[in-house]
Amino acid sequence: MAGQSNAAPVVIKRKKVVQGGGHHGGAWKVAYADFVTAMMAFFLLMWLLNATTEKQRKGLADYFNPTIPMNRVSGGGDGAFGGDSVFHDRTMTQTGTGAVDERATPENKARGERGETGEAAEEQARLEEVEKLLKARTGESMTMERLLRHIVTRITDEGLVIEIFDLPDVPLFLGDTDQPAPILPQIARLLAEVLPITTNRIAVSGHVRSYPITLIRNPAWDLSALRAQRMRELIESAGLPGERTQRISGFADRKPATPDPMAVRNNRLEVILLRKDR
Template identity: 55%
Template sequence: MSGDSNVAPVIIKRKKVIAGEGHHGGAWKVAYADFVTAMMAFFMLMWLLNATTEKQRKGIADYFSPTIAVARVSGGGSGALGGESVFAENTLPRVGTGATSLRPQAESSRDPGLDSKVSEGPETAEFKKVEELLMGRGGESMVADELLEHIVTEVTDEGLVIEFFETAQARLFDDEARPTQLLKDLALVLARASDVVSNPVAIETHTTSYPVVLAENPAWQISRDRAEVFRELVIARGLEEARVQRLTAYADREPSTSNLLDPRNSRIEVVFLRRN
């Protein structure tokens, strides 16, 4: 017994072995969620391809393209880096810029050479006189106050631009493309203004954009109908038919605000053209 007391005790150490590095039982849920999201995007894409026209699909593709310019007639920049594109030569002869026919870029309109060109000539003085009569800048206006909020005028190198636009509370046309009383009153104002000058007239109509989910874009047809209706309306109010030299429907291609669905984009622009 004394010999056994000198033997060291035996210590048994049990080590707990854990297989793996943690619980991963929910990883399949993340993968499944990704799969469901991808399938939803796929079916949405298939629906869009079936519900839109070729032109609308092109517009959607251009929207998601990172290389498309802000406008097809502009490089998307401003100032010295404006970058006129190759499309600009189609519009440069109209107003001297690569922008729209009536709304040149602010940088171009501030160009000293352009400003001096616009300010010269007896026609510009006549256009300014019409502006003063319409807007009341030289005293009393020939237009009622409730109509003034729908009129914008501007003298450009193309001529005197008189813009009639609608608001959410006051429309120019009803749903059947019939002129409202507001538009009839504005047509009378235009006929009275046409007596002050004898320049030829151009009429341009614009509409708001319509949802891309429509099978056909009605903006072109509506714009054409409105142009013809307004031409007949203003002639009936006293404008000589021979003075109408151009009738243009722009549909929703030249919005005046960044919100394409803004009622402000639905407008009529009448230009008293320069003779030269």
């Protein structure tokens, strides 16, 4: 033992082996999850834009807008606004979006969206009834079927438009004149039967196809006005009171119904049941 007192000490080195790239905390997982969520929201938005109408998109936008209540009318609760919506004219400042103008309070005079009054709704129902009655004549007889081939209807802001047009094989007038073909008096009698459902005033307008520019004198203006006048005479002779006629108009070829201004389809008459405010 004494002979080994000057021996060098034994040193043991322990080497730590690190495998792989080490631990990174998993932050990339959070970033990836955020990316996937954002992509899902993006594709959902694209689908909604393609699958919904303009009115539905407006409703969705209002739902996610915290400043617009879902219902503009007063509620029945007793919360912060005492049962009234934030658009009530006695609750919020007058920004032009509260209440409706028919029921504005005299001290605030709020102005909002005009609701459809009972009179307007009743008038709309009468116009729709006339339209349905015309369409219901389909199938009554072969003669009625031939007449209704010439008629289409649509409801516009002006009123109920009853459009009567030429067919390639059956014109409403003889040539380029205002002399009615045999089918036009029959159509006039049909209109005289259904128009008395309402008391609305009537407007008659004439339209014709375009004529070649090589003509020395373009007959479109005179012809459209004469045909409208002739239609008025036929309807009145079929029994409709003359005092219901509000106006007669000739539009020449200025409002074509087809992309081809010279097409026969542009030869047409429009009998319009006017709304009360027209």
